[in-house]
Amino acid sequence: MTALSLTNVNKSFGKVHVLKDINIDVAEGEFVVFVGPSGCGKSTLLRVIAGLEDATTGDVKIGADVVNMSPPSKRGIAMVFQSYALYPHLTVRGNMSLALKQERQPKDVIAERVNNAAEMLNLADYLNRYPSELSGGQRQRVAIGRAIVREPKLFLFDEPLSNLDAALRMNTRIEIANLHRKLGAAMIYVTHDQTEAMTLADKIVVLRDGRVEQIGTPMELYNNPANRFVAGFLGSPSMNFLPAGLINEGDDRTIGIRPEDLRISEDGALNATVTHVEKLGGDTNIIAHVNSHQITARLFGQHDVEEGAGIRLGFAAERTYHFDASGARLG
Amino acid sequence: MNQARSTPFNKAAMHGALILYTLIALFPVFVILINSFKTRRAIFREPLSLPDADSFSLIGYQTVLKQGDFFLYLQNSMIVTVASLFFVLLFGAMAAFALSEYRFRGNMWMGLYLALGIMIPIRIGTVAILDMMVATGLVNTLWALILVYTAQGLPLAVFILSEFMRQVSDDLKNAGRIDGLSEYTIFFRLVLPLVRPAMATVAVFNMIPIWNDLWFPLILAPGEETKTLTLGSQVFIGQFVTDWNAVLSALSMAILPVLLLYVIFSRQLIRGITSGAVK
Ligand SMILES: Nc1ncnc2c1ncn2[C@@H]1O[C@H](COP(=O)(O)OP(=O)(O)O)[C@@H](O)[C@H]1O
Numbered sequence: 200m201t202a203l204s205l206t207n208v209n210k211s212f213g214k215v216h217v218l219k220d221i222n223i224d225v226a227e228g229e230f231v232v233f234v235g236p237s238g239c240g241k242s243t244l245l246r247v248i249a250g251l252e253d254a255t256t257g258d259v260k261i262g263a264d265v266v267n268m269s270p271p272s273k274r275g276i277a278m279v280f281q282s283y284a285l286y287p288h289l290t291v292r293g294n295m296s297l298a299l300k301q302e303r304q305p306k307d308v309i310a311e312r313v314n315n316a317a318e319m320l321n322l323a324d325y326l327n328r329y330p331s332e333l334s335g336g337q338r339q340r341v342a343i344g345r346a347i348v349r350e351p352k353l354f355l356f357d358e359p360l361s362n363l364d365a366a367l368r369m370n371t372r373i374e375i376a377n378l379h380r381k382l383g384a385a386m387i388y389v390t391h392d393q394t395e396a397m398t399l400a401d402k403i404v405v406l407r408d409g410r411v412e413q414i415g416t417p418m419e420l421y422n423n424p425a426n427r428f429v430a431g432f433l434g435s436p437s438m439n440f441l442p443a444g445l446i447n448e449g450d451d452r453t454i455g456i457r458p459e460d461l462r463i464s465e466d467g468a469l470n471a472t473v474t475h476v477e478k479l480g481g482d483t484n485i486i487a488h489v490n491s492h493q494i495t496a497r498l499f500g501q502h503d504v505e506e507g508a509g510i511r512l513g514f515a516a517e518r519t520y521h522f523d524a525s526g527a528r529l530g
Numbered sequence: 531m532n533q534a535r536s537t538p539f540n541k542a543a544m545h546g547a548l549i550l551y552t553l554i555a556l557f558p559v560f561v562i563l564i565n566s567f568k569t570r571r572a573i574f575r576e577p578l579s580l581p582d583a584d585s586f587s588l589i590g591y592q593t594v595l596k597q598g599d600f601f602l603y604l605q606n607s608m609i610v611t612v613a614s615l616f617f618v619l620l621f622g623a624m625a626a627f628a629l630s631e632y633r634f635r636g637n638m639w640m641g642l643y644l645a646l647g648i649m650i651p652i653r654i655g656t657v658a659i660l661d662m663m664v665a666t667g668l669v670n671t672l673w674a675l676i677l678v679y680t681a682q683g684l685p686l687a688v689f690i691l692s693e694f695m696r697q698v699s700d701d702l703k704n705a706g707r708i709d710g711l712s713e714y715t716i717f718f719r720l721v722l723p724l725v726r727p728a729m730a731t732v733a734v735f736n737m738i739p740i741w742n743d744l745w746f747p748l749i750l751a752p753g754e755e756t757k758t759l760t761l762g763s764q765v766f767i768g769q770f771v772t773d774w775n776a777v778l779s780a781l782s783m784a785i786l787p788v789l790l791l792y793v794i795f796s797r798q799l800i801r802g803i804t805s806g807a808v809k
């Protein structure tokens with residue numbers, strides 16, 4: 200049973216074609232991450248699913264029903280916004296119970312669901328505060344609580360962590376993963392951050408310029424990217440791209456090597472000059488230049504490499520990827 | 531920039547300028563107030579001196595309260611001003627919300643059309659308006675004035691408010707839609723409170739011209755029952771003799787209600803003026 204299926208969804212604003220022929224299926228209970236650079240249409244796609252924008256053409260099916268004509272509140276979804284979007288004139292309790300009041304749920308059901316959600320999110324002590332009296336992390340949890348109490352079939356998150364600082368972002372990421380385990384509902388999570396995508400997703404949808412580039416599990420995409428864009432977008436530091444001619448005279452393909460697949464070796468194929476070294480403790484990133492091409496090698500452990508030194512970098516041929524001039528993957 | 535602004539010299543200069551401006555702005559009001567408490571002869575002999583035991587007189591106020599229906603006029607002015615402001619704000623905000631929130635064919639043209647009225651003085655249409663009022667039997671009713679002032683205030687209101695409404699977070703409105711709020715609830719409960727400073731600005735800009743207007747009351751509602759305060763005070767200004775005591779007293783009393791309305795709006799107004807600037 201699918202929680203959501205999008206069929207040939209297109210969206211244009213006037214002459215601007217923002218979403219191009221999107222086809223995606225989300226299984227029940229699945230955690231799907233839409234990832235792509237800013238401006239590629241992730242939020243627009245999420246708004247189309249939520250019913251806040253109408254698709255220009257194509258069908259949106261949530262559960263068993265085509266919902267093209269249903270208003271957002273009747274679609275069985277809940278959404279968490281990047282800017283939290285809490286109602287400034289209502290307390291935390293008021294914010295969380297508003298949707299249920301609109302559905303005319305009985306008072307005791309509302310109270311119970313709000314209390315459960317508050318318990319789950321450590322908000323029990325803040326129920327009578329106003330949003331302006333909360334920290335950023337607390338506001339984010341209220342926004343999530345507001346979604347939970349509705350017990351939706353499908354959760355939609357639009358870059359929920361991008362307004363939090365780095366430490367809080369990691370904690371909240373783990374909380375969201377736990378929440379997904381606990382609730383078991385399908386979740387769609389939009390982000391431009393590949394780390395969030397890799398760590399949270401059952402399935403990643405990579406978008407570029409309103410088009411789906413590839414769909415798959417994080418490891419499928421990492422190990423078997425369909426094209427140069429996906430290969431470069433996932434993984435940190437990102438994949439190195441070099442003209443294959445540097446290694447084989449006359450080869451006009453582009454070769455892709457992940458930084459962790461490079462190692463320093465006497466007989467390495469690449470003759471590089473070190474320009475910068477990042478020592479992270481657990482890892483060492485060596486940024487070097489091969490002719491004018493920048494290349495990053497990620498070595499496990501701690502290494503002493505002089506800046507400006509000449510090194511040879513080697514790699515295993517079976518760990519490389521090849522792309523043609525248009526960016527498509529070759530063999 | 532911040533540092534330059536807070537040096538003692540700049541601070542003194544700034545406050546000096548503001549105090550000077552305040553004095554200049556308040557001077558006419560002050561002259562009106564002190565002279566309204568003086569005898570006619572004292573008004574002309576020493577217009578700038580404060581009333582003393584000799585020159586003190588309440589004759590102006592007595593005349594005003596005795597002759598003419600001062601309180602009726604006051605009430606008419608209040609009704610016209612408050613009702614006009616109410617409609618300007620209500621319809622202006624609704625139109626602004628529609629223009630800023632919904633994409634529809636001709637959205638931009640509609641916005642320009644509504645804003646056109648800012649540049650065209652409504653008095654040009656006086657004859658046509660009078661014709662319409664006669665035809666609808668609204669002459670000599672307060673509704674005639676309320677309708678005209680509402681029309682007069684709407685263009686600027688729509689223009690200012692739609693600009694502010696564009697800044698209200700889309701996410702907030704969308705959260706409301708997902709929670710099942712109607713568009714009316716979103717407008718009244720979420721958006722209006724957030725543009726309150728802009729509403730106050732519009733209210734103050736519209737209030738004074740309406741309160742002081744002589745033109746439309748004279749043409750559309752000159753009847754005894756519907757006279758506004760400004761029109762009513764004209765009985766004391768004759769072609770040959772003017773009862774200055776009464777005129778000054780009437781003016782003094784006419785200032786009070788506007789002052790009151792202004793105080794109500796001004797707290798919001800200050801936030802409105804500084805909103806973009808101070809985060
Ligand atoms: N209401 C709108 N009118 C016109 N263009 C829009 C509108 N909303 C979004 N767009 C355009 O659609 C593109 C995708 O925007 P968005 O979905 O917000 O991207 P993302 O969330 O991936 O950063 C952008 O180029 C943006 O300019």
Ligand SMILES: [Mg+2]
Nearest residue numbers: 241242243358
């Ligand atoms: Mg976005």
